[in-house]
Amino acid sequence: MNNKSFVIGVDLGGTNLRAAGVDDSGKILVSRSAPVGDKSSSAVVAAIAGSVSEIANDIGSKPVAVGCGVPGIVDAENGVVHASPNFPAWSEEKLRDAVCSKVGVPVAMENDANCFALAEAMLGAGRGHRNVVMLTLGTGIGGGLVFDGKVFHGDSGFAGEVGHIVVEPDGEPCGCGGRGCLERYAASHAFAVHARRLPNAENASLLAAAGVDASAITPELAARLADEGNESAAVLWNEFGRYLGIGIATLVNILGVFTFVIGGGITKSWDRFISAAKAAALSHTYARHAAYLKLLRAGLGDNAGVIGAAIEARRLI
Ligand SMILES: [Zn+2]
Structure with a gap:
């Protein structure tokens, strides 16, 4: 199996986050979930980075990029979470850059419902x-x-x-x-x-x-x-x-x-x-x-x- 070009997708929820190594056909190679206890943005960034690192260890190499699906009002272009019902204390959080500086590869950020839609449209029922x-x-x-x-x-x-x-x-x-x-x-x-x-x-x-x-x-x-x-x-x-x-x-x-x-x-x-x-x-x-x-x-x-x-x-x- 050639995993050289795998990416990691992260689905952030209010109580759990899920992360998966995904190959270039959209197949999940490894998946992990972790509880989201501390809801401060720094703790969430650390939890995301921790999951990324665990999956990289599982697969034995570094992902080429990371994508994060985040609940709330998300500015995908600039990587900013304006507000999130699941993380009420957040305001104008520059989450993408914070994750990027921890994981050291390019990071994309998108609203979670848009991630569901994109997956279903490209690889699911809407394919x-x-x-x-x-x-x-x-x-x-x-x-x-x-x-x-x-x-x-x-x-x-x-x-x-x-x-x-x-x-x-x-x-x-x-x-x-x-x-x-x-x-x-x-x-x-x-x-x-x-x-x-x-x-x-x-x-x-x-x-x-x-x-x-x-x-x-x-x-x-x-x-x-x-x-x-x-x-x-x-x-x-x-x-x-x-x-x-x-x-x-x-x-x-x-x-x-x-x-x-x-x-x-x-x-x-x-x-x-x-x-x-x-x-x-x-x-x-x-x-x-x-x-x-x-x-x-x-x-x-x-x-x-x-x-x-x-x-x-x-x-x-
Ligand atoms: Zn309404």
Whole structure:
């Protein structure tokens, strides 16, 4: 095995960081994870450098470059983290240069959701498609726009905030300060929202079956209830899919992109919501798009972060 030109991709999270040595075909050679205890930027830089050094030892040579996927508002061009929900004390952290001075090779930095998107677009479910939009459905919705193989950053530097597409102008308040954002209707907290909006009779039957109040309905519970034949739970999944599709239609209409890769834990319940999503997306776009629109399930799982960071690293050499 020729590992001479391997790079290291780092996926930084709020509690753990993962790092992997990745060869020039995108294959993971070695992978390690480490807890992120001290959240100061100097401690995080030291943890990243430590993981890079361990992987270099495992493989027996130095990487040619390192890529870091970081949660938060990231200026990829200048390697600066403006702010991060996972690292609240950070402000205008020049993380890339700090990592670079420790590891001694070129370092790329990118928002973590963009890394997922890049990996899925180039080597995962979106492989072979020219333009790909990725949506990662979690407690919020992470997004990434990959056009012609490159992450699109826009003028702001952090384009792709697809979770904050407005789908209900007077709707649920959102963490961004707005109302009615897509991530309130098509991410994990959405089930409680949809449960509250059910007609009373349906709501009552759902709650009786669940034995919990509407605000406690999780995707897992909604999936179990749907498995048990609870029709109201199926309605919740349908609503979840419908709103996802409305958000996707907006993206199709603005960007003219037809390939959407959808990831996140909720995709375990893919068959429960994807038909409603596709139907809603098509009903809000031109009819002729039906032949082209592709809603694809992400394929790289937890590896997408390190692989995307590695793709960015390889572009430096
Ligand atoms: Zn919002």
